[in-house]
Amino acid sequence: WYAKAVRWANAKGIVMGISDKEFMVDGIVTREQMCTMLGRFIEKMSMQLPTSGEAASFDDADHVSSYAKDMVK
16 A cells, blocks of 8 residues: 555655565565654755754664764754
8 A cells, every 4th residue: 555655665765675576565664764754854855853952862872873873863
């Protein structure tokens, strides 16, 4: 039911899948994945989030994947 949306998001560079040939259709979306997708969407749509104060801190910040660090921040 969501294949059209995934194709659109992939074409826009918002989602990449877990490999060149696989999109984890039954997987649970993690916070870092959602932050990355939302951040890419905002960038691709030439939007900006307002910034104020310090970035939120998370107990698991040391475990965030390198690809997602900036977006989670």
